[in-house]
Amino acid sequence: MRVIMVKGFSKTGKTTTVTQIIKELRRRGYSVGTVKDIHYEKFAMDHPGTDTYKHTQAGAQRVTALGEKETDILLSRRMDIDAVLKYYKEDFVILEGDSGADCPAILTGATEEDLAKRMTDQVIAVSGIISGKLDHYGRLPVINCLEEVEKMADLIEKATEEQKQEADVILTIDGVEIPMVPFVKNTLKNVVIGAVKALDGYEEGKEIAIRVKG
Amino acid sequence: MRVIMVKGFSKTGKTTTVTQIIKELRRRGYSVGTVKDIHYEKFAMDHPGTDTYKHTQAGAQRVTALGEKETDILLSRRMDIDAVLKYYKEDFVILEGDSGADCPAILTGATEEDLAKRMTDQVIAVSGIISGKLDHYGRLPVINCLEEVEKMADLIEKATEEQKQEADVILTIDGVEIPMVPFVKNTLKNVVIGAVKALDGYEEGKEIAIRVKG
Numbered sequence: 001m002r003v004i005m006v007k008g009f010s011k012t013g014k015t016t017t018v019t020q021i022i023k024e025l026r027r028r029g030y031s032v033g034t035v036k037d038i039h040y041e042k043f044a045m046d047h048p049g050t051d052t053y054k055h056t057q058a059g060a061q062r063v064t065a066l067g068e069k070e071t072d073i074l075l076s077r078r079m080d081i082d083a084v085l086k087y088y089k090e091d092f093v094i095l096e097g098d099s100g101a102d103c104p105a106i107l108t109g110a111t112e113e114d115l116a117k118r119m120t121d122q123v124i125a126v127s128g129i130i131s132g133k134l135d136h137y138g139r140l141p142v143i144n145c146l147e148e149v150e151k152m153a154d155l156i157e158k159a160t161e162e163q164k165q166e167a168d169v170i171l172t173i174d175g176v177e178i179p180m181v182p183f184v185k186n187t188l189k190n191v192v193i194g195a196v197k198a199l200d201g202y203e204e205g206k207e208i209a210i211r212v213k214g
Numbered sequence: 215m216r217v218i219m220v221k222g223f224s225k226t227g228k229t230t231t232v233t234q235i236i237k238e239l240r241r242r243g244y245s246v247g248t249v250k251d252i253h254y255e256k257f258a259m260d261h262p263g264t265d266t267y268k269h270t271q272a273g274a275q276r277v278t279a280l281g282e283k284e285t286d287i288l289l290s291r292r293m294d295i296d297a298v299l300k301y302y303k304e305d306f307v308i309l310e311g312d313s314g315a316d317c318p319a320i321l322t323g324a325t326e327e328d329l330a331k332r333m334t335d336q337v338i339a340v341s342g343i344i345s346g347k348l349d350h351y352g353r354l355p356v357i358n359c360l361e362e363v364e365k366m367a368d369l370i371e372k373a374t375e376e377q378k379q380e381a382d383v384i385l386t387i388d389g390v391e392i393p394m395v396p397f398v399k400n401t402l403k404n405v406v407i408g409a410v411k412a413l414d415g416y417e418e419g420k421e422i423a424i425r426v427k428g
Contacts, residue, residue: 015265019272026273033276034269045259045279045286051229051310055248058233059240062247064298065259066313071293072259072286073301079285084278087287087301096265099280170425171410178415188409192426195405196385198300201392208426209389212406213382213419 001088001204002160005095006127008108008118013128013145017108017152018096020145024153025092033090035081037097046074086197092160104159106152112137124159125152215302215397216374219309220341222322222332227342227359231322231366232310234359238367239306247304249295251311260288296401303395306374318373320366326351338373339366 006018018034025032046053046063055063056076065072073087081099095101098118108128109115115126115137126137131144143152169185169192171178180188192210196202220232232248239246260267260277269277270290279286287301295313309315312332322342323329329340329351340351345358357366383399383406385392394402406424410416 015268018265019268022269022272022274032274033278034266034274035278035280036266036269038279038281041282043279043281043284045281045284051232052248052250054229054233055236055250055310058236060236060246060248060308062302062304064247064249064301065252065257066249066292066295066298066311067252067257067259068255068292070257070259070291071289071298073289073298075285075287077284078280078282081280084280084285084287087278088276090276094274096269097280168425168427171413172423173410173415173417174420175423176415178410178413180413184413188424189426191405191409192424195300195402196387196392199385199392199394199398201387201390203387205427206388208424209384209386210402210406210422210424211384212403212422 001085001090001093002156002163003085003093003095003101003103004156004160005098005101005103005105005122006108007095007098007105008128009110009114012108012110012114012130014096014108017106017127017145018094020149021094021152021156024149025156028153030091033088033093035084035093035095035099037095037099039097045072082203083200086202089194089197092156103163104156106156125155127152215299215304215307215395216370216377217299217307217309217315217317217397218370218374219312219315219317219319219336220322221312221319222342223324223328226322226324226328226344228310228322231320231341231359232308234363235308235366235370238363239370242367244305247302247307249298249307249309249313251309251313253311259286300398300401303398306370317377318370320370339369341366 006014008014022032052063052065061076063074081101104124105122106125106127107123110129126140126142127145131142134142145152169189220228222228236246266277266279275290277288295315318338319336320339320341321337324343340354340356341359345356348356359366378396383403
């Protein structure tokens with residue numbers, strides 16, 4: 001899983017940048033997830049009158065709406081971004097807004113002052129409203145995602161390359177190692193990670209060991 | 215984690231039964247989660263105009279709204295109930311509607327015909343609209359959750375007692391043992407056995423050990 005952030009002040013083009021990147025990554029065959037950081041005190045996803053809202057009002061701390069075409073898990077508190085990411089398994093996750101994740105970032109702005117205020121070492125490119133006015137900002141490319149999103153997607157693929165990790169899988173049964181072809185290894189790895197990733201303590205890259213008395 | 219279902223035809227008192235049980239279990243000091251099964255073709259949690267909606271429209275397969283007071287993870291497909299339950303760690307999870315989970319159930323109905331149509335071996339009690347009209351239905355107690363929810367909560371505690379039993383599963387991540395509630399242990403055990411049972415070398419009762427660099 002590869003994670004990238006799109007950050008910047010309000011109304012500087014964050015959502016447009018994110019949606020353009022989503023479309024291009026999907027066009028390239030990747031699965032894509034996103035996280036939108038919402039700093040609006042009164043934000044609420046559900047609304048009075050629904051059964052799920054009644055569950056929350058009655059005191060349920062986690063409520064899922066299991067629909068025919070969607071599944072919505074609603075938790076009655078703000079989660080830490082790292083905990084949120086444990087629920088993901090898409091090829092790419094794009095974070096809209098600065099949720100504190102440690103990953104490469106694209107910075108949007110309307111003016112050079114905006115950019116200066118939010119610049120960090122993690123920023124790999126500039127985009128948003130200012131991208132019609134500048135070609136470069138310092139050493140960073142300024143990319144207009146409405147016109148040249150391919151260039152941005154290339155940059156994202158390159159900047160997140162190291163987040164891809166090749167993994168080893170070893171299976172023993174009563175102490176005897178069982179040989180597996182790569183496809184089976186990958187499947188088993190995905191099954192194990194899928195089964196444990198929602199647990200506290202799991203982090204991408206850590207070694208997982210399971211013992212089961214079958 | 216202990217799981218119970220409240221099922222029955224529409225408008226027979228499911229949501230009232232669920233919210234009463236939530237309140238009583240919370241009063242008893244338990245953490246509670248719920249899953250509402252929604253069989254309404256046009257159901258949608260998010261709505262046009264929000265940034266999260268734009269992410270979904272652009273092709274994002276999983277979108278999280280990370281608010282100040284809530285976290286909403288929206289997946290663009292129906293998940294299997296067992297997969298949904300992996301995200302839970304509450305003491306009790308109450309399923310509203312028959313999502314196919316294998317657990318004790320409370321059946322609501324307006325008439326005896328309703329009850330007869332939805333009765334299974336898993337049903338431990340009857341509730342809902344009919345509870346003003348009947349005391350017993352066959353050998354099953356009929357409980358009015360608006361007036362005697364304590365009785366229902368006692369029954370639920372008893373019926374789900376065995377779900378606290380632990381499977382023989384040890385999970386370590388980078389050498390640190392991860393605590394798991396019994397329901398999650400059972401699920402993990404089933405997942406591991408399901409994944410390796412087709413391989414040469416597997417036999418029931420043997421110890422399976424897997425190491426994965428995640």
